[in-house]
Amino acid sequence: MKTSPRRLLAIGVAAATAVALVACSAGGNAAGGNAADGAPEKVTFWGSWSGDQVAQLDAQADAFNESQDKYEVSYVAQELVEEKLLTGLASGDVPDVVLWDRYNTSLYVPKNALAPLDEYIEADNVDVGQFFDQALSELVIDDVTYGMPLLVDNRSLFYNTAALDEAGVEAPTTWDELKSVAEATTVHDGGTLTRTGFQLNDPGLFNTWLAQAGGQMYSADEKTTAFNSPEGLEVLDFWQSLLDAGVYELGFGEGVDAFAEGNVALKLDGPWALSSLDAAGTEYGIVQPPAGPTGDKGAGMGGFGLIIPQGAKNADGAWEFIKWWTTQPKNGVAFGEISGWIPANIEAANDPYFTDNPKYAAFIETLEYAKVRSRIPGASDVEGKALIPQLERFLAGEINAEEALSEAQNLGDQILADNQ
Template sequence: MRRTSRQIIGVGAVAVLAAGLAACSGGGTPTGDSGGPEKVVFWGSWSGDQVAQLEAQADAFNEAQDEYEVTYVAQELVEEQLLTGLASGDVPDVVLWDRYNTPVYVPKNALAPLDEYIEADGVDLGQFYEQALSELVIDDVTYGIPLLVDNRSLFYNTAALEEAGVEPPTTWDELKAVAEATTVDEGGTLTRAGFQLNDPGLFNMWLTQAGGQMYGDDEQTTAFNSPEGLAVLDFWQSLLDAGVYELGFGEGVDAFAEGNVALKLDGPWALSGLDVAGTEYGIVPPPTGPNGDKGAGMGGFGLVIPQGAKNADGAWEFIKWWTTEPENGVSFGEISGWIPANIEAANDPYFTDNPKYAAFIETLEFAKVRSRIPGASDVEGKALIPQLERFLAGEITAEQALAEAQSLGDQILADNR
C-alpha cells in the first residue's frame, strides 16, 4: 500500500509546518496538484559542473517512470538552509547529504526516519558499505541511504618514478625511499617534491596505519597522544628532514597535476582534473605502517528526506531507484567519477577493471568513517589540527603538539558529555 508523506513526519516537524501557512518556491508540490508527474525537489551543495551531473541523473529517473519528476536545486550551506526551511515550512523532498552531519542534525529534528519505507519495500541494507551506512543510523533508526563513498589513496607520477627507477610504495619505509628518489632540488630550491605532506587533517589515517586510535575504548578521552601518535609525527619529521617537501610548496596550484609532486594522498574527486591536465599517473592503496597495519578514511554522501517533505513518497522512490539498483549507481559513476556506496555497483568492472579506480575499491575494504563521539569534530578541528600545523611549522615538538592537543581534546569531550 502506498504510504503518505505524513506518516514519516515527526510531531516536532508538524508543529513547525503549522507555523508556515504557505509553501515557498523551494518545497515540493503536494500530490495531485498538477495532474502530471508529482514534483520532487532535490537539494544539494554541489554546484558548477557538478550540477549537470546531478541533473543528468535526475533526468534518467524521470525518464524511467512517469509518476514523479525530480528537479535539482543547488544550495549553498545546504544544512543551514534546511534548518531555515524547517522554520518556514519550505523544505525540499530529498537532500544530497554529507553523512558525517547526521548526528548533528537528527537531534534538531531535521531528518525523517526511513525505516518504514525500508521495511515495506524489503530493502536489504547489507548491500551498502557498512561503514557508510553507520553514519546514517542513530540509535538504531535509519535516517538516510548511503549513495557515494570515497577515500584517500596514494597517487604517483609515473614519469617521476620511472625516471628514478623505483616502484610505487606500499609501506612507510618505501614511501620515504621513493619520495627521496623522486625529489628534485636545483641549487637549493625544491622544484619537485617527492611527497606532498600538506594535510595534517589526515593524521587519523596515519595513526591507524601506525596501529593507534584516536579515542579510548571508553570513548571518554582522546588516545592519540601515544607511542603510535608519536610514530606518525616522527615519520612526518623524517620526510621534512629528508627535504622531500617544504611547507607551502605548490600552494595555490595543483602541483601534482603540473608534475611538480611525485606522490600525494588524494581521492577520486581528483581524477577528472588530472585527466583534463593530461597528467600521467597511477594509484595504489595507502601505505601500511611499521607493523603492516592498514588505514584509510571513508567519506561521501547519502540521500535523506527532511522532516516536513511534501513529497516524501516520491523522494523515497528516487532514493531507492538510485541506491538499490546497481546499474544506476554505475551510470552515475560514469557521469561523475564518484564511487557508489552500493557494494555490487562499486565492484562493477567499470571500476574494478580501471586501474585508476581499482585502488580505491581495494582501499574501501578497510577504510573507516570518522568518529561519531560527541565533540569529535571539534577535537580534530579545534584541538588536534592546529597543534599539528604548529608542529609542521617547526614551532613546537611532536611531544608538545600531542600533549597540548590531548589536553584541549579531553576538555572538549568532557564538555560534550
C-alpha cells in the first residue's frame, strides 16, 4: 500500500525524522505498517487499562479485526501511558493508536505528541455532532481536532436499597434531602460509626458541588479563581453540616469497598463501579446527583478518546479502527455490554441497553448537563496544588471554610498568573 497524503499530514514529521523513526522502531514493517504476503497490516494499540480490562479491549480489537481483512489491531497495556508515549516519540517507538484520557490533550498537544485528525474527518465526512459536545471539546485545541471521543462518565448518586428501606426513606434529589436521608441511614454502635449515611471522602468533587450551588471555578476572563465566593462557602458549610450531624468521619471505609459491604448508604460514584458491585451482589440504585439549594444541577464529565500519536507508522489503519469504534453506534453499544462504559456517541449512549436499565438511566440523564474540567492553562495545578490540599485540611478540622478558600484562592491566582 502506498503511503497516503492524509497519512503524511497526520504523521506531521520531516522526512529525515521519519526515516530515523523507521530505522530505530521495533516491529519491522517500515512502509506505513505494511505486512508481507498480503497479510493484514499491524496496528498497535496502547492504553493504561490493565487486569480484567485487557480482555475487554482485546475483545473489541478482535471484533474490528473480524469486520475487515486489511488491518489487525493488537492491544498492549502500558503503565503511565502518557509518559511512555513521550519516551517513544524521542526513540521512534510509538504505537498507532492510544486509548487517551481526554483531559490530557491540552497538556500534550504543545509537546507535539498528537497528530491532527481533521484531514481524516473531512475526507470521510465524519459528523462530529454525533458526539457529546463536552467530550469532543477536550480533544479540540485551537480549532484543530486531535482525537475522537470514545467513552464518557460522570458521578451520580448511588444508594444502598436495604439501608434506605430500613430507614423508610427514598433516594434524595436535593441537598436538603441528602442530609435528611444520610442522617436517617447512619448507624452508630456504642459511639462507633458502623455505617456512614454519606461518604464525603472526595474533595476533588468540589467543582461539581460548586456548580450545584450556582457558583463558578474561574472568573469570566479566566484570569483569576472564583471559587472563594458565597457559593463556595455554601458548599463547605453544607459539608460541615454533614460532619456535624455525624453522618461521616474522615477515613471511614478506606482500603475496602465499604459501599459493596453495606457500610455506606449514599455515595457519588461512576459507571466503572457497576461491575464490581454486581459481582459482589450488592443491592443498590442510582439517581442523578442532588440539586443545590436553588435547584442548580451540576456534574463533571470525564472519560476517554482515541488519538493517533505523531510518528505513528500505520496512521491509516489507526484511523479506520477509530472510525469503526466511535462512529458506528452498534460498536459503541457492544463495548458497553463488554465493559460497562457509556459510549461518547450520543446515539449509542441512548440505546435501550443503557436507557432501559435504571442503573444506567441516571448517568445518561446526568450527561445532559455534565461538564468537563477547565482547560485554562494551570487549571489542573489550581485544583491539585492549591484547592484540594486546603479542602483536605478543612475536612480534617485544621482550618475553617473561610481560611480554606482564601488560602486556595491566593495560591490558585498565582498559579494562573504564572501560566498566562
